[in-house]
Structures are given as structure tokens and as C-alpha cells.
Amino acid sequence: MTFPTPPLPGFGDATATLRVYIANRPPMTEYAALAAVQPLHSGEIELINRACGNGWRKVFNVYAKLLFALDTQQFTFTQQASSWQQYRDQHLLQAASNTALLFSAPVLHADQKAIHIIAGRTHTKALLDAGLPLQLNWLNHEFAIDQHHRVLVCPYFDYRQLNNEKLAQLAGLITTFAT
Template sequence: MAAQNATAIGLGDSCAGLRVYIANRPPMAEYTDLRSVQPLHSGEIELINRACGNGWRKVFNVYAKLLYALDTQQYVYTRHAGSWQQYREQHLLQAASSTALLFSVPELQPVAETVHIIAGRTHAKALLDAGLPAQFNWQNHEFAVDQHNRVLVCPYFDYRQLNNEKLAYLARQIKVLDER
């Protein structure tokens, strides 16, 4: 299990091994003043989708699809539900899910089982400008890796930006991190 990040702000498991960082949070009153990582409850993703629109539906769908693209020998997400849709509704970002969607700056403490994913090149550059101590090796204009800190940069979690082909590429990059 990954170490708890005391200053992390977002949704999900505070000890998550797979941490996705995005620049914005759902524009709902219950998330405006978050000061820690708050696990979601069953049905809460659907409430966010209804209140905040299709953009958030895409974020949650892409996150769940990524989990199902990962190596099943290393990651057990597929053992919890029969499909990525079921996982999204029954487990994603809930307590003990080992998943988090964070709105804060990553705290980079290399832990073997923690993977940090920054969604969006613009967000990654803003984090670097704000002092994120990462050394990215850009694989192409959309993907980067800091192997030492176990950080990946990928397109934003949206079907058009992170399509199935790019999602598979991201899953392979996570596997490469785990092999080192």
C-alpha cells in the first residue's frame, strides 16, 4: 500500500497507489473547500456526472478504462468488477480503492507501488513552473516520464485526447515504470 499524502487534496483513497492529477475539480459546493482526500461513496460519480456534465463523465470513464488496460498480473482492479463500467460505479475513487483523483501538487516521494499521472501537458508545465521537482523525459509531444519519481504525463482524461490507442500506450508506460 502506498503512503498517505498529508497535503493531497482530491477524491478517492488517501493511500492510493495510482494517483491522477488534474487542474480542476467538480464545480459543486461539496468539493469547493476540500482540504484532504475524500473518498467517494457508491453513486456519487453519477451525481457528479449529472451535476457537472459530460466532461466529468469522460474523466471518470477514461480513468476506469485505464485501470482495465493495466497488466492484470500487477494490478488487481479487474478482479473487483466484471467491466470498467462496473468498476467505475462500484469502486473507483472510493475508500480502499487504491485510486485517487487529485487537485493538488504531487508530493514526489519515490515509493515502489505509487504511480503519479499528470493529466495534460499544460497542467504538467504549470506544476513544473510552480516548483514540482520532476525531471521529465518527453517521449513525444503528449507523453513524458520521470522514472525516478514514478511520474507520467499524458493527455487530459478525455476520449478525444486520450483515445484507446493512447490509453494502451499509457498502460505500457506504467508497466515500464513497474519493471524498473
């Protein structure tokens, strides 16, 4: 069953099954009025990194590293590039990449195949306070899951908060939705 999805502000593939939600968008004029998912173009991630600093570099790097930590039998991201760096630069958040970085609340449908990842407890709390209807099962103080809506909560996409060990844990949780 296909559900109409209202336009969400963000970067990437509007039909992505792997959707990451963060609280802020890059503070650049060209993205201030972003009202829909906009595919990035080759070189645009580097442009954002130069304009907005190390925080955004970390978000994009962690996203690409996560894709390369996923089970290669279930996800094909590693078939498109030889390294997470190459994937980041040539495919991440571009048209038909099956990835999205969204600056809004998730639109939830129980039958939808999308996997929703909310980055950060603070952002999750704000979304819940705003009425997002999740039934989160906290696995520990950093990770939570809503199996029915295919939502995961994880630390913010930053090396210190989502280190390699936690990245592997998140990849394992994503795999449970892909089976």
C-alpha cells in the first residue's frame, strides 16, 4: 500500500527507505526556505562542510559510515562505492540514493517500509512533546525502538556520541527492520 507523503524539508531521495531526522538544517541562505526533500548534487556536501564547519562534516561522515556498517546482504550501499568516503562524496543524499536527511518530524504509517532514525535524545523529546505518536521501548539510555512505526532513536550523528561501537549497534537495529 502506498501512502501520500507530505513534502518534508531535507536532503536526499524523497522516496528513501532510510531516513534520518535531525533538529537543524545547515545555516545557509539557499536552505533557509527548504520545504521539500531536495537531492544534493556532486560536491554539495563539501560545499556545506566548508560553509558550515566541522559539525556538518561529522553528520555526513557518520551517515556514510553507518551505510557501510549495514548488512551487505540486505542493503546495497557498499556496491555503489569502494569506501564510505567515496559513497559520501558520490552518492549520499543524492537522487535515487535511497537516503534522506530530514529537518522535520517523521510522517508515520504502520505499513510503510521506511526506516526512521531520529538522531539525539533531545530532538526525540522535542518531537514527542510536539505530539509525535511513538511508543518507544528504551533499550538503554541512548537507543530506543518503536517496532510498529519502524523508528529508531540513537545518539546524534557525531563521532563522540555515535562512535564505532554504537554505530555497529545502530546498524544491527536497522537490520531487524530489514528482515
